[in-house]
Amino acid sequence: MAIIHTSEVDTPLDFAQAGKARSLWGDAWVRLRRNKLSLIGAAILLVLAVVAVAAPVIAPYSYDKTVRDPLTKKTIRNQFHFPWAEHPFGTDDQSRDEFSRVVYGTSISLSVGLISQIIVLGIGIPIGLIAGYYGRWVDMLLMRITDIMYAFPTVLFAVVILASLGPSLGNIYLAIGFTFWPPMARLVRSQVLSLKEKEYVEAAQSIGVPPWRIMFTGILPNALGPIIVAATFGIPFAILIEAFLSFIGIGVPPPQPSWGAMIARGRDQIRSEPYLVLFPSAALALTLFAFNFFGDGLRDALDPRSRR
Amino acid sequence: MLAYVIRRVLAMIPSLLGIALITFSLMHIPKAGPFSSEHANPVVTARLEAAYGLDQPLWPAFYGAATGIGQGTTLVLAVLAVVGSVLLRRRRNDPIQLLVANLLITVGALLGVIFALMLFQGPATRLSGSGFAVGQFVRFVGNILHGDLGTSFSQVDRSVTGIILDSAGNSFVLGLTAFVVLVGLAMPLGILAAVRQNTWVDYAASAFSLIGYSIPNFVMGIVLILVTGLWLRLIPIAHWGDPVDLILPAFVLAIRPMAVLTRLTRASMLEVLNQDYIRTARSKGLAGRAVLLRHGLRNALLPVVTVMGDQLGDLVTGSLVVESLFNVPGIGHFFVQSVGQLDYGMIMGTTLFYAALVLIINLVVDLLYGVIDPRVRLGAGARA
Numbered sequence: 001m002a003i004i005h006t007s008e009v010d011t012p013l014d015f016a017q018a019g020k021a022r023s024l025w026g027d028a029w030v031r032l033r034r035n036k037l038s039l040i041g042a043a044i045l046l047v048l049a050v051v052a053v054a055a056p057v058i059a060p061y062s063y064d065k066t067v068r069d070p071l072t073k074k075t076i077r078n079q080f081h082f083p084w085a086e087h088p089f090g091t092d093d094q095s096r097d098e099f100s101r102v103v104y105g106t107s108i109s110l111s112v113g114l115i116s117q118i119i120v121l122g123i124g125i126p127i128g129l130i131a132g133y134y135g136r137w138v139d140m141l142l143m144r145i146t147d148i149m150y151a152f153p154t155v156l157f158a159v160v161i162l163a164s165l166g167p168s169l170g171n172i173y174l175a176i177g178f179t180f181w182p183p184m185a186r187l188v189r190s191q192v193l194s195l196k197e198k199e200y201v202e203a204a205q206s207i208g209v210p211p212w213r214i215m216f217t218g219i220l221p222n223a224l225g226p227i228i229v230a231a232t233f234g235i236p237f238a239i240l241i242e243a244f245l246s247f248i249g250i251g252v253p254p255p256q257p258s259w260g261a262m263i264a265r266g267r268d269q270i271r272s273e274p275y276l277v278l279f280p281s282a283a284l285a286l287t288l289f290a291f292n293f294f295g296d297g298l299r300d301a302l303d304p305r306s307r308r
Numbered sequence: 309m310l311a312y313v314i315r316r317v318l319a320m321i322p323s324l325l326g327i328a329l330i331t332f333s334l335m336h337i338p339k340a341g342p343f344s345s346e347h348a349n350p351v352v353t354a355r356l357e358a359a360y361g362l363d364q365p366l367w368p369a370f371y372g373a374a375t376g377i378g379q380g381t382t383l384v385l386a387v388l389a390v391v392g393s394v395l396l397r398r399r400r401n402d403p404i405q406l407l408v409a410n411l412l413i414t415v416g417a418l419l420g421v422i423f424a425l426m427l428f429q430g431p432a433t434r435l436s437g438s439g440f441a442v443g444q445f446v447r448f449v450g451n452i453l454h455g456d457l458g459t460s461f462s463q464v465d466r467s468v469t470g471i472i473l474d475s476a477g478n479s480f481v482l483g484l485t486a487f488v489v490l491v492g493l494a495m496p497l498g499i500l501a502a503v504r505q506n507t508w509v510d511y512a513a514s515a516f517s518l519i520g521y522s523i524p525n526f527v528m529g530i531v532l533i534l535v536t537g538l539w540l541r542l543i544p545i546a547h548w549g550d551p552v553d554l555i556l557p558a559f560v561l562a563i564r565p566m567a568v569l570t571r572l573t574r575a576s577m578l579e580v581l582n583q584d585y586i587r588t589a590r591s592k593g594l595a596g597r598a599v600l601l602r603h604g605l606r607n608a609l610l611p612v613v614t615v616m617g618d619q620l621g622d623l624v625t626g627s628l629v630v631e632s633l634f635n636v637p638g639i640g641h642f643f644v645q646s647v648g649q650l651d652y653g654m655i656m657g658t659t660l661f662y663a664a665l666v667l668i669i670n671l672v673v674d675l676l677y678g679v680i681d682p683r684v685r686l687g688a689g690a691r692a
Contacts, residue, residue, distance in 0.1 A: 151320075151324075153621060154625065159628075160331055160655060160659055163655055164334040270530065277530055281527040285522055288521075288523070289518070
């Protein structure tokens with residue numbers, strides 16, 4: 001802990017900007033900007049976010065409506081169109097435009113990633129803060145509960161929750177959020193344990209600052225780096241789990257276009273129409289790539305010591 | 309060492325109890341049971357449920373006249389356990405008392421949860437008269453102690469234990485092959501990437517681990533089936549029984565852990581190779597291979613082994629989708645099937661089995677850590 005290997009990190013920059021005060025976040029931003037891969041990841045994420053928000057504008061068709069054949073005005077013969085100008089990704093077994101479904105699928109995947117991570121943070125941060133700060137029996141009780149949840153094989157817990165509550169988008173948020181908070185709580189607690197021994201916390205305690213203010217304005221901001229990194233890696237993992245759950249049929253229910261469910265459907269026609277699997281798979285892989293690229297850069301930027 | 313193992317095994321009990329409790333209560337939230345359907349005759353459904361013991365109350369309950377007494381007793385016991393634990397913890401220098409205190413507070417917490425459930429779910433029993441019923445949960449846990457994980461509701465006359473025993477062999481063979489692939493490919497690749505840092509080998513290894521980490525295994529599986537099975541016709545698909553059938557599922561199962569392991573081996577190796585003792589070993593004229601393997605690898609293995617538990621856990625949960633995808637008649641395959649059929653007996657039993665498996669794997673990995681690193685002493689007081 002005592003010796004930080006700064007030699008390889010940013011010597012040229014330190015000389016260039018010597019004398020100029022830089023904040024932790026400014027510093028991180030400079031490091032992040034120098035990482036090309038993570039910038040590519042961020043750019044892809046930006047595009048994906050726009051696609052997700054503007055899905056109704058971008059998608060030429062609805063995600064659950066049968067597309068009529070432009071010539072005959074019939075729906076029945078319009079299934080399994082090979083990708084062509086009007087349907088760039090083809091049409092599926094129910095004559096729906098695959099491109100529109102992939103576009104709408106973006107917003108489902110991203111919303112699962114974001115909302116489930118908000119739940120993870122919402123549960124993990126308070127539990128970690130309280131357990132770490134108060135210690136003693138509070139810590140013991142909370143960590144016992146966390147340990148029990150931690151022992152639950154991750155994907156299985158989500159499966160059990162969904163099998164119980166039934167498949168729906170809202171339940172997916174809950175299932176994934178409730179599955180992944182224990183590692184977050186542990187992370188926050190470990191950060192708090194080292195931070196609460198610092199002099200500034202002792203100083204705050206001695207002048208009678210209430211514990212919740214010390215926790216949220218004194219300790220939490222200083223523990224934010226690792227928390228942000230963990231949440232950034234949590235998003236692609238949540239998206240992956242959602243795709244998996246939808247793939248085995250207990251995730252997002254049918255009319256909604258989840259990539260995982262689309263891959264599962266396309267699997268039945270993989271011999272004749274492989275594109276029905278390939279397009280949603282590519283979208284899923286691209287999203288995960290982007291998040292992992294970006295997360296890598298973010299980790300190096302926010303916590304240069306934990307370079308892997 | 310032995311004391312450490314015993315302590316760890318004892319610590320598994322509350323974890324497994326907690327998992328059993330969570331799974332059990334989750335499985336009994338839905339109104340629709342495995343036997344209910346729109347067309348079902350309610351009398352038949354009731355008889356079926358009675359045959360499987362589903363008409364019993366969920367939690368230990370005094371029913372009829374004595375309902376309040378049961379709830380009261382649970383609350384009192386919960387409070388007693390917590391108070392006892394707090395009192396015992398005052399004398400924290402005694403490890404045995406500490407252990408008992410830890411167990412007590414867990415029991416207290418569990419009882420508290422049961423009390424809350426009793427209040428909200430009520431003794432929804434169809435038993436007449438008044439008396440005491442052990443309840444489905446206690447019976448479930450009691451049966452597990454006898455090695456009986458429950459009954460499957462969808463496969464007639466089959467116990468969960470039977471299904472698991474019948475399919476465990478297939479899962480084990482698949483998992484073991486995947487593990488061999490995992491260690492056999494990821495470690496050498498990671499070492500090579502570290503030794504040849506910033507060459508094409510290194511970049512190829514990074515690209516491989518990035519792809520392996522970002523492409524979901526079911527997508528990878530489907531694409532591999534498409535290419536090797538349908539287009540090139542190299543491998544028979546959806547077939548199980550010959551050694552050839554293992555190749556694809558084992559590879560797909562191993563791919564994600566492999567990505568993590570390659571990266572970690574590379575990073576860990578790089579760090580070790582920059583240490584002074586490696587330079588010393590080189591300067592005293594040791595052969596490159598001896599330096600690399602005896603001085604480098606052994607030290608680089610430590611951080612690798614710490615994440616090994618997670619990777620092996622990944623193999624276990626990954627088998628769910630891989631077995632369904634490749635039609636391997638293993639535990640994961642039947643588990644996914646039972647989820648689709650709302651077969652609660654099977655879901656609960658298998659979940660608990662998996663949880664125990666993952667806990668045991670983690671224990672073994674921790675023990676292994678002590679073998680590789682002599683500095684780690686797993687004796688008394690080493691880890692509180």
